[in-house]
Amino acid sequence: xxxxxxxxxxxxxxxxxxxxxxxxxxxxxxxxxxxxxxxxxxxxxxxxxxxxxxxxxxxxxxxxxxxxxxxxxxxxxxxxxxxxxxxxxxxxxxxxxxxxxxxxxxxxxxxxxxxxxxxxxxxxxxxxxxxxxxxxxxxxxxxxxxxxxxxxxxxxxxxxxxxxxxxxxxxxxxxxxxxxxxxxxxxxxxxxxxxxxxxxxxxxxxxxxxxxxxxxxxxxxxxxxxxxxxxxxxxxxxxxxxxxxxxxxxxxxxxxxxxxxxxxxxxxxxxxxxxxxxxxxxxxxxxxxxxxxxxxxxxxxxxxxxxxxxxxxx
Amino acid sequence: xxxxxxxxxxxxxxxxxxxxxxxxxxxxxxxxxxxxxxxxxxxxxxxxxxxxxxxxxxxxxxxxxxxxxxxxxxxxxxxxxxxxxxxxxxxxxxxxxxxxxxxxxxxxxxxxxxxxxxxxxxxxxxxxxxxxxxxxxxxxxxxxxxxxxxxxxxxxxxxxxxxxxxxxxxxxxxxxxxxxxxxxxxxxxxxxxxxxxxxxxxxxxxxxxxxxxxxxxxxxxxxxxxxxxxxxxxxxxxxxxxxxxxxx
Numbered sequence: 184x185x186x187x188x189x190x191x192x193x194x195x196x197x198x199x200x201x202x203x204x205x206x207x208x209x210x211x212x213x214x215x216x217x218x219x220x221x222x223x224x225x226x227x228x229x230x231x232x233x234x235x236x237x238x239x240x241x242x243x244x245x246x247x248x249x250x251x252x253x254x255x256x257x258x259x260x261x262x263x264x265x266x267x268x269x270x271x272x273x274x275x276x277x278x279x280x281x282x283x284x285x286x287x288x289x290x291x292x293x294x295x296x297x298x299x300x301x302x303x304x305x306x307x308x309x310x311x312x313x314x315x316x317x318x319x320x321x322x323x324x325x326x327x328x329x330x331x332x333x334x335x336x337x338x339x340x341x342x343x344x345x346x347x348x349x350x351x352x353x354x355x356x357x358x359x360x361x362x363x364x365x366x367x368x369x370x371x372x373x374x375x376x377x378x379x380x381x382x383x384x385x386x387x388x389x390x391x392x393x394x395x396x397x398x399x400x401x402x403x404x405x406x407x408x409x410x411x412x413x414x415x416x417x418x419x420x421x422x423x424x425x426x427x428x429x430x431x432x433x434x435x436x437x438x439x440x441x442x443x444x445x446x447x448x449x450x451x452x453x454x455x456x457x458x459x460x461x462x463x464x465x466x467x468x469x470x471x472x473x474x475x476x477x478x479x480x481x482x483x484x485x486x487x488x489x490x491x492x493x494x495x496x497x
Numbered sequence: 498x499x500x501x502x503x504x505x506x507x508x509x510x511x512x513x514x515x516x517x518x519x520x521x522x523x524x525x526x527x528x529x530x531x532x533x534x535x536x537x538x539x540x541x542x543x544x545x546x547x548x549x550x551x552x553x554x555x556x557x558x559x560x561x562x563x564x565x566x567x568x569x570x571x572x573x574x575x576x577x578x579x580x581x582x583x584x585x586x587x588x589x590x591x592x593x594x595x596x597x598x599x600x601x602x603x604x605x606x607x608x609x610x611x612x613x614x615x616x617x618x619x620x621x622x623x624x625x626x627x628x629x630x631x632x633x634x635x636x637x638x639x640x641x642x643x644x645x646x647x648x649x650x651x652x653x654x655x656x657x658x659x660x661x662x663x664x665x666x667x668x669x670x671x672x673x674x675x676x677x678x679x680x681x682x683x684x685x686x687x688x689x690x691x692x693x694x695x696x697x698x699x700x701x702x703x704x705x706x707x708x709x710x711x712x713x714x715x716x717x718x719x720x721x722x723x724x725x726x727x728x729x730x731x732x733x734x735x736x737x738x739x740x741x742x743x744x745x
Binding site for chain 2: 293447
């Protein structure tokens with residue numbers, strides 16, 4: 184029986200999270216169908232059809248799915264669930280919102296944040312902020328799964344799957360979209376960036392992020408992240424938070440600046456390929472996971488870092 | 498309006514857990530246990546709604562071992578009015594928790610149920626959404642702001658790109674994110690007062706819920722450990738190292 188993968192998108196573009204979740208879906212071994220639920224999102228469906236390994240794209244294009252609210256989207260997925268053995272989504276805030284609702288409506292236990300597919304019914308997932316990994320076998324007839332995107336490489340293009348309209352479900356009429364405030368940035372998204380530079384409590388202000396972190400980010404083409412402490416203090420917006428309950432990232436290079444390295448933060452970045460820590464406190468736990476540690480005052484080190492980068496690039 | 502607040506007894510957030518050598522799970526003997534941090538935020542939000550005159554009673558529910566009554570006492574000391582302890586042995590999966598909570602909601606008829614968005618032990622992030630599904634209620638997950646407007650609930654949610662605000666019909670489910678509020682500490686007089694507040698003892702069978710796990714935990718292992726690398730002395734040396742490593 185095939186696998187149904189819920190696409191992550193903004194009605195205009197298909198997000199990289201879908202490509203990564205697709206790699207996990209393909210590992211199960213069954214044919215993969217991608218569901219694109221949105222409004223005016225035909226371009227997204229066309230993009231999904233080009234992904235390598237997609238057998239079919241189902242397009243539910245209706246105003247009801249404009250913002251992928253959990254109530255109508257879950258109802259839609261449940262109405263389409265019949266022929267599918269596995270129903271998957273990336274563990275984005277959208278997937279985390281919708282999928283448990285689907286699971287409960289189908290009376291199955293969800294497997295959250297899968298980092299490895301061992302067998303079609305057996306998966307690995309982190310628990311306790313990633314300090315332990317559980318291997319779980321699902322005894323359910325249907326499997327509902329969210330995928331930790333940082334653990335899978337994105338699937339490439341090369342497919343030519345047909346796009347078929349999906350029958351839309353009734354509006355549960357429980358919720359409505361009021362508005363959104365989305366960060367606008369020219370920088371790459373945190374969850375797909377190759378390089379990330381994050382600041383912690385030691386940044387002391389929003390202005391210091393702008394003055395010290397962002398210039399380095401722009402020279403590196405990096406995304407900017409933050410520790411929970413920095414976000415709580417208002418130095419950085421919530422969508423920059425990297426950690427157990429924020430975003431989990433695994434870039435090629437992660438630079439932690441003025442971040443002590445609480446287990447909750449490490450949970451969000453310890454799978455990065457190369458980790459750099461810049462911290463005044465040489466006892467900071469972040470140094471225990473860093474490939475390269477620099478004990479220094481960030482207010483001197485970061486401007487110097489920016490200057491040295493210019494030299495390297497020349 | 499009654500508010501129901503489920504609270505979970507979980508390993509304290511500052512504990513560095515150890516995986517058992519035989520792969521059977523995580524060492525939980527003699528480990529400090531506390532209320533799941535996101536649930537503290539849920540209790541605080543309920544109290545604030547009550548203090549603002551929007552709620553009349555707060556019921557704290559915990560599903561777990563006998564010691565989970567201490568977690569309920571913590572909620573009562575913060576300001577919840579009464580507790581329900583659903584005693585269970587061993588771990589209970591989110592779906593079973595949601596089924597028990599549905600039965601309690603059917604009996605208590607709350608106007609609002611506020612839950613933590615995830616427990617920091619199993620990191621599932623499921624229970625609130627599942628409970629909303631079973632009750633046929635709307636859900637405002639990962640909330641950073643909650644406001645009652647007439648008979649609707651406005652919930653501002655922390656989403657990947659920033660914030661999203663949704664309008665929910667009541668009754669509704671809210672799950673808390675970190676920035677919703679800062680939970681209060683219970684004062685000593687309130688801790689004393691909480692000892693007199695009632696806690697009802699129940700079992701899953703009282704609610705007719707089968708809590709047999711649906712997922713089999715095959716094994717629990719340590720993640721690969723990262724080793725500390727080298728300390729560099731200067732920024733120039735750092736850049737040189739990164740270049741050699743092909744990282745920049």
